[in-house]
Amino acid sequence: MIDQRKLPQEETYVKCRSYECVAEAIEKMVIRGAPAIGVAAAFGLALGFQNLKTAEKCDEAFSKIFLRLSETRPTARNLFWALERMKQVFEENRHLSFSNLKKRLVDEAAAIEHEDIEANRKIGFHGKDLIADGDSILTHCNAGALATAGFGTALGVIRAAVQEGKKIKVYVDETRPFLQGARLTCWELEKEKIPTVLITDNMAGHLMQKGEITLVITGADRIAGNGDTANKIGTYPLSVLANEHSLQFYVAAPFSTVDLSLSEGAQIPIEERDPDEVRTIRDLCLTLPEVEVRNPAFDVTPARLISAIITEKGIARPAFEDSLAQLASERMSEKEG
Amino acid sequence: MIDQRKLPQEETYVKCRSYECVAEAIEKMVIRGAPAIGVAAAFGLALGFQNLKTAEKCDEAFSKIFLRLSETRPTARNLFWALERMKQVFEENRHLSFSNLKKRLVDEAAAIEHEDIEANRKIGFHGKDLIADGDSILTHCNAGALATAGFGTALGVIRAAVQEGKKIKVYVDETRPFLQGARLTCWELEKEKIPTVLITDNMAGHLMQKGEITLVITGADRIAGNGDTANKIGTYPLSVLANEHSLQFYVAAPFSTVDLSLSEGAQIPIEERDPDEVRTIRDLCLTLPEVEVRNPAFDVTPARLISAIITEKGIARPAFEDSLAQLASERMSEKEG
Numbered sequence: 065m066i067d068q069r070k071l072p073q074e075e076t077y078v079k080c081r082s083y084e085c086v087a088e089a090i091e092k093m094v095i096r097g098a099p100a101i102g103v104a105a106a107f108g109l110a111l112g113f114q115n116l117k118t119a120e121k122c123d124e125a126f127s128k129i130f131l132r133l134s135e136t137r138p139t140a141r142n143l144f145w146a147l148e149r150m151k152q153v154f155e156e157n158r159h160l161s162f163s164n165l166k167k168r169l170v171d172e173a174a175a176i177e178h179e180d181i182e183a184n185r186k187i188g189f190h191g192k193d194l195i196a197d198g199d200s201i202l203t204h205c206n207a208g209a210l211a212t213a214g215f216g217t218a219l220g221v222i223r224a225a226v227q228e229g230k231k232i233k234v235y236v237d238e239t240r241p242f243l244q245g246a247r248l249t250c251w252e253l254e255k256e257k258i259p260t261v262l263i264t265d266n267m268a269g270h271l272m273q274k275g276e277i278t279l280v281i282t283g284a285d286r287i288a289g290n291g292d293t294a295n296k297i298g299t300y301p302l303s304v305l306a307n308e309h310s311l312q313f314y315v316a317a318p319f320s321t322v323d324l325s326l327s328e329g330a331q332i333p334i335e336e337r338d339p340d341e342v343r344t345i346r347d348l349c350l351t352l353p354e355v356e357v358r359n360p361a362f363d364v365t366p367a368r369l370i371s372a373i374i375t376e377k378g379i380a381r382p383a384f385e386d387s388l389a390q391l392a393s394e395r396m397s398e399k400e401g
Numbered sequence: 402m403i404d405q406r407k408l409p410q411e412e413t414y415v416k417c418r419s420y421e422c423v424a425e426a427i428e429k430m431v432i433r434g435a436p437a438i439g440v441a442a443a444f445g446l447a448l449g450f451q452n453l454k455t456a457e458k459c460d461e462a463f464s465k466i467f468l469r470l471s472e473t474r475p476t477a478r479n480l481f482w483a484l485e486r487m488k489q490v491f492e493e494n495r496h497l498s499f500s501n502l503k504k505r506l507v508d509e510a511a512a513i514e515h516e517d518i519e520a521n522r523k524i525g526f527h528g529k530d531l532i533a534d535g536d537s538i539l540t541h542c543n544a545g546a547l548a549t550a551g552f553g554t555a556l557g558v559i560r561a562a563v564q565e566g567k568k569i570k571v572y573v574d575e576t577r578p579f580l581q582g583a584r585l586t587c588w589e590l591e592k593e594k595i596p597t598v599l600i601t602d603n604m605a606g607h608l609m610q611k612g613e614i615t616l617v618i619t620g621a622d623r624i625a626g627n628g629d630t631a632n633k634i635g636t637y638p639l640s641v642l643a644n645e646h647s648l649q650f651y652v653a654a655p656f657s658t659v660d661l662s663l664s665e666g667a668q669i670p671i672e673e674r675d676p677d678e679v680r681t682i683r684d685l686c687l688t689l690p691e692v693e694v695r696n697p698a699f700d701v702t703p704a705r706l707i708s709a710i711i712t713e714k715g716i717a718r719p720a721f722e723d724s725l726a727q728l729a730s731e732r733m734s735e736k737e738g
Binding site (some may be wrong): 072073107127235237238239240241242243246247250251254255260262263264265266267268269270271273297298300301304305314343345346348349350351352356357359360363364369385 | 409410493512548572574575576578580583584588589591595597599600602603604605606607608612634637638641642645657668671679680683685686687688689692693694695696700701
């Protein structure tokens with residue numbers, strides 16, 4: 065996997081030969097983005113099982129690998145969704161020979177990866193109609209190809225609209241502390257020559273006030289049954305500002321991000337990360353080395369501030385309890401040719 | 402003057418022997434903070450005049466120095482206020498001998514400095530009653546001793562409340578792109594052992610949602626007659642968030658920040674600074690070196706989102722047209738012993 069911590073300055077790859085390596089890559093954000101974490105965890109589980117020498121106690125071994133990977137990061141729904149799906153496949157195919165079971169798990173991880181790319185393309189297909197020619201779109205963090213198996217969620221919608229010939233400008237929040245916007249989203253957009261303007265996270269309000277931003281679209285890490293959405297820290301303030309300026313605020317995510325077991329966003333666990341991510345950038349100390357820091361990695365945008373949730377199954381509108389439940393009961397939309 | 406760009410890692414001083422050096426120090430933010438800029442510009446003007454060899458054409462020379470200093474930064478009211486005051490003193494004392502006129506200008510700059518410290522102490526005196534024991538206060542940028550001649554405006558209020566024995570915790574926005582919060586405010590607060598928590602600018606919404614912030618207090622760079630307030634970029638979003646969470650949002654500033662010649666904030670010129678301030682931190686490039694950037698240094702908080710404006714003359718409450726005009730007609734409050 066590409067080492068996202070080093071982009072855009074270096075394009076280097078990390079090769080994982082153990083599930084522990086995958087777990088650490090997720091923890092340290094070598095790979096990040098809810099859908100990408102899900103795919104990585106699925107492959108990590110397949111890899112860990114692949115590395116087992118003997119079928120003896122392989123149930124225990126599977127559980128141990130499952131547990132290790134599930135403890136890497138708490139917020140993204142897709143991590144747990146992908147691991148649970150792998151577990152179900154494991155249990156359903158327990159009767160297979162050891163080598164066939166190994167192969168079955170690798171195939172399932174590959175299917176999760178393939179389906180995620182498909183889902184992103186359908187998210188783009190559904191979402192592009194919400195974008196008008198001439199829009200100036202604000203996005204936060206990176207909800208692009210790097211955050212997924214490919215194409216992207218929020219950036220997938222933008223890509224699909226651009227592919228249709230719409231002229232779009234994208235304002236990119238740098239997204240402190242990890243700078244996913246400055247480092248990853250700018251890198252993706254510039255590669256495709258989509259007009260990009262980088263801003264610091266505190267500039268969106270001013271640009272909305274000046275009429276320079278016409279809508280907001282972000283990804284999601286977990287969506288509760290009522291539509292409350294956890295996403296990268298700083299998303300919630302953007303939803304409040306969008307509301308203040310009567311701008312549409314869209315969330316784009318595969319349905320694997322939706323967690324119908326949670327009735328509301330307050331139940332979503334919010335990861336608190338290492339204070340040094342705030343105090344330093346690379347080895348540069350930005351402040352006093354010992355100052356106390358808070359570093360919540362996500363916040364929750366209440367459903368009432370979300371205009372629509374764009375999924376591969378279609379677009380959910382308020383009331384989300386109903387629209388998400390309705391989409392959950394449907395197969396993936398067949399609309400795209 | 403202390404080189405604020407190098408804090409908190411280095412405490413080095415810049416000695417200016419020419420007005421051009423002072424002008425560049427203001428432009429490059431060696432010194433920043435509206436009141437501090439005003440004091441520096443006044444001394445720069447006195448210094449430039451002091452350096453004149455001959456009284457011949459000294460009116461022209463004065464105008465040239467005045468113009469150079471007035472073109473350093475466009476937003477802070479105090480810069481123009483201080484220069485205008487110096488100009489008035491110059492014109493009123495034009496009859497003095499050349500050396501006495503020089504001395505008179507130095508004395509006036511010193512008076513501006515002295516009065517600013519006094520004003521800050523009175524701001525603290527008036528403002529401290531707005532702070533309750535146990536408050537968790539969010540502040541943005543640096544409105545402390547470094548931003549003024551001493552004591553500070555927003556931090557002056559906090560200092561005065563702490564001196565009264567109130568237990569207070571201060572959340573400090575790091576304040577991208579220049580990191581005045583991370584570098585300067587943390588440094589000031591830690592020196593006085595006031596409990597300090599550093600956050601990135603996009604975390605305030607989450608902490609308000611969790612009830613961890615109880616009020617917001619910032620400084621100001623220019624206040625229009627109706628109370629609309631220009632302050633460091635990122636202030637306006639905080640006012641929207643404070644309103645969303647029913648928190649008090651206070652502005653603390655000397656009355657020299659108030660510009661009664663402007664009826665509303667839309668008339669305040671907003672400085673757009675070098676894009677490399679966003680792209681890089683020191684020599685570290687955070688993004689693609691050629692990416693387009695917006696870098697407005699200030700935004701305008703509308704009066705309707707401001708609970709009170711704390712000045713040395715007293716506290717202005719809405720409607721600010723009336724309360725600011727009322728305070729303008731008063732001499733400095735005599736209340737403090």
